[in-house]
Amino acid sequence: MARSTARKRALNTLYEADEKSQDILALLDERIAHPGAQTPLPDYAIEIVKGVAEHRRQIDMTLDEHSTGWKVRRMGVVDRNILRIAAWEILFNDDVPDKVAIDEALALAKTLCDDDSPAFIHGLLSAVCTAKNAAPAPESVTEEADEESSDSDAAASDPTDEGDVSDSSDSSGASDEPAAPSAEIQPTVD
Numbered sequence: 001m002a003r004s005t006a007r008k009r010a011l012n013t014l015y016e017a018d019e020k021s022q023d024i025l026a027l028l029d030e031r032i033a034h035p036g037a038q039t040p041l042p043d044y045a046i047e048i049v050k051g052v053a054e055h056r057r058q059i060d061m062t063l064d065e066h067s068t069g070w071k072v073r074r075m076g077v078v079d080r081n082i083l084r085i086a087a088w089e090i091l092f093n094d095d096v097p098d099k100v101a102i103d104e105a106l107a108l109a110k111t112l113c114d115d116d117s118p119a120f121i122h123g124l125l126s127a128v129c130t131a132k133n134a135a136p137a138p139e140s141v142t143e144e145a146d147e148e149s150s151d152s153d154a155a156a157s158d159p160t161d162e163g164d165v166s167d168s169s170d171s172s173g174a175s176d177e178p179a180a181p182s183a184e185i186q187p188t189v190d
Contacts (some may be wrong), residue, residue, distance in 0.1 A: 004104060014084065018081060
């Protein structure tokens with residue numbers, strides 16, 4: 001089954017859970033166990049729903065951070081869940097190129113939402129992609145910090161290194177150099 005169809009089925013499940021204020025995973029389990037008249041949910045639809053449920057707080061915070069004038073909770077239910085699906089694909093599913101996630105979200109929005117929604121969804125998802133691509137990957141930040149630590153450890157253990165002249169009587173450990181960046185990236189909250 002095509003991934004486009006799987007996204008639509010995932011959207012139906014997320015929409016229903018949102019409208020009924022029902023636990024997403026409980027509804028998903030119910031849909032898997034008793035598909036009713038519909039065909040069983042495609043594997044990719046299940047993966048999307050589970051991914052959105054697992055990362056919903058972070059997805060919503062990211063969308064809120066990049067949305068202009070609208071918080072996720074105030075968006076229309078269909079818009080909100082299209083955005084959640086695409087944001088999950090952009091942020092957590094490396095198998096889907098960002099452009100494909102955006103294009104698929106726009107296709108859903110054009111058929112299911114009002115006329116203003118596709119432009120809003122496109123702008124918001126583009127901002128999410130830009131921020132994702134501008135931020136260093138957590139592994140590279142950690143590797144850089146490890147390299148800096150290794151370099152300073154090597155210099156400190158080599159008494160013949162003339163490149164670092166310091167007053168050994170200063171036991172405060174203070175340095176004129178700025179501290180290395182933290183390897184932990186914290187989300188911002190308004």
